[in-house]
Amino acid sequence: MNKDKDMKIVILPGDGVGPEVSAEAVKCLELLSSHCGLGLHFETHAFGGAAIDATGSPLPDSTLAACQGADAVLLGAVGGPRWDGRTEMPEAGLLKLRRELGLFANLRPARVIQGLEALSPLRADLAEGADVLVVRELTGGVYFGDRVLEDDAASDLCVYSRAEIERIAHVAFQSARRRGRKVTSVDKANVMATSKLWRRTVVEVAEHYPDVALDHMYVDAAAMALVTNPRRFDVILTENMFGDILSDELSVIGGSIGLLGSASVGASGPGLFEPIHGSAPDIAGLDIVNPAGAITSAAMMLEQLGMADMGRFLAEALGKTMLGGCRTADMGGSARCSEFGEAVREHLRRRLVRYDAHLELVTMNRGCCA
Numbered sequence: 001m002n003k004d005k006d007m008k009i010v011i012l013p014g015d016g017v018g019p020e021v022s023a024e025a026v027k028c029l030e031l032l033s034s035h036c037g038l039g040l041h042f043e044t045h046a047f048g049g050a051a052i053d054a055t056g057s058p059l060p061d062s063t064l065a066a067c068q069g070a071d072a073v074l075l076g077a078v079g080g081p082r083w084d085g086r087t088e089m090p091e092a093g094l095l096k097l098r099r100e101l102g103l104f105a106n107l108r109p110a111r112v113i114q115g116l117e118a119l120s121p122l123r124a125d126l127a128e129g130a131d132v133l134v135v136r137e138l139t140g141g142v143y144f145g146d147r148v149l150e151d152d153a154a155s156d157l158c159v160y161s162r163a164e165i166e167r168i169a170h171v172a173f174q175s176a177r178r179r180g181r182k183v184t185s186v187d188k189a190n191v192m193a194t195s196k197l198w199r200r201t202v203v204e205v206a207e208h209y210p211d212v213a214l215d216h217m218y219v220d221a222a223a224m225a226l227v228t229n230p231r232r233f234d235v236i237l238t239e240n241m242f243g244d245i246l247s248d249e250l251s252v253i254g255g256s257i258g259l260l261g262s263a264s265v266g267a268s269g270p271g272l273f274e275p276i277h278g279s280a281p282d283i284a285g286l287d288i289v290n291p292a293g294a295i296t297s298a299a300m301m302l303e304q305l306g307m308a309d310m311g312r313f314l315a316e317a318l319g320k321t322m323l324g325g326c327r328t329a330d331m332g333g334s335a336r337c338s339e340f341g342e343a344v345r346e347h348l349r350r351r352l353v354r355y356d357a358h359l360e361l362v363t364m365n366r367g368c369c370a
């Protein structure tokens with residue numbers, strides 16, 4: 001594959017395990033890019049706690065400008081106890097980046113890999129075949145409402161407009177069309193005004209998708225059903241805070257939070273690709289973190305950049321690595337983060353050899369027929 005245009009990928013390693021997982025993902029991308037002529041160019045920028053230490057800000061202007069001028073952004077993770085309680089924490093940089101890039105849709109797929117059901121904490125008969133996509137609204141709700149913190153009282157305002165709900169609902173219904181054709185909208189409409197508007201608006205948007213089934217659940221019941229009956233879900237459509245919490249819960253059905261990647265996209269401009277886990281300070285620097293979520297995020301990035309085949313090769317190499325028994329400690333194995341990443345790349349190299357042979361055959365056949 002030779003792309004017409006070079007692509008700029010901004011890497012934000014961040015804090016804790018962020019640099020470790022993003023390094024493995026980047027090495028996979030470099031391998032694909034050099035082998036297949038994808039024209040990916042990588043630029044690393046300071047972000048999060050590391051940027052606070054270097055510049056005083058978690059999202060320096062130069063980092064934001066680089067992200068705005070990129071084709072895609074790949075992030076490790078931010079935060080850690082070292083910066084807890086600061087006036088401006090590393091996490092504030094992440095929220096600002098999502099907002100500045102207009103990344104209102106956060107897609108978090110989770111599934112139990114066939115053959116790895118035993119790694120799920122769920123009973124095998126419950127885990128088998130579970131495959132859920134969380135579509136999380138990412139730039140509204142309580143994350144972005146006014147906050148007041150006084151000595152004896154505090155408040156966080158939760159606001160949603162109809163337009164914000166409509167656009168994320170369209171993303172969920174369109175995703176369902178490519179998957180199992182069912183959307184479960186999760187809210188707290190028995191209590192919250194934002195959830196009442198959410199439910200009403202989702203019902204209206206659903207009229208444009210008569211081929212997609214829609215049901216509604218309260219978030220507390222959904223939290224239970226995710227671990228008692230995950231197969232009842234296809235696409236979960238939910239607001240910012242509920243999506244944050246439910247996706248961490250959902251991540252463990254496959255065996256570990258370390259498995260999940262995510263894509264955050266807006267109406268236009270670069271997407272942001274990041275594992276859903278945090279900076280895992282308890283295991284940072286030990287080379288034992290699971291980089292699968294970061295590698296999955298890189299595969300999602302390739303798909304979004306129009307290189308779906310390459311994304312599929314990377315996702316397949318990741319699956320083969322785990323099915324072949326190479327697993328990090330969180331998955332019950334003993335592989336180091338770097339060993340796991342290298343095993344993925346070895347599977348990728350083998351896949352690319354077969355791909356080259358296929359391309360050669362196609363070229364030869366064309367020659368014969370010309």
Ligand SMILES: NC(=O)c1ccc[n+]([C@@H]2O[C@H](COP(=O)([O-])OP(=O)(O)OC[C@H]3O[C@@H](n4cnc5c(N)ncnc54)[C@H](O)[C@@H]3O)[C@@H](O)[C@H]2O)c1
Binds near residue numbers: 076091277279283293
């Ligand atoms: N997108 C992000 O950058 C992001 C996401 C979540 C949390 N955070 C931040 O990360 C910091 C730590 O948060 P936390 O401890 O609540 O959550 P966390 O996700 O970092 O860790 C929770 C637990 O899961 C384990 N874990 C996480 N990822 C793993 C992986 N890939 N492989 C193996 N084990 C893994 C950790 O060791 C820890 O025991 C906080 O500052 C938080 O705000 C950042």
Ligand SMILES: CC(C)[C@H](C(=O)O)[C@@H](O)C(=O)O
Binds near residue numbers: 094244276
């Ligand atoms: C670090 C934090 C601000 C972030 C969030 O709550 O969105 C994280 O938990 C996530 O899931 O990406």
Ligand SMILES: [Mg+2]
Binds near residue numbers: 244245248276
């Ligand atoms: Mg989270």
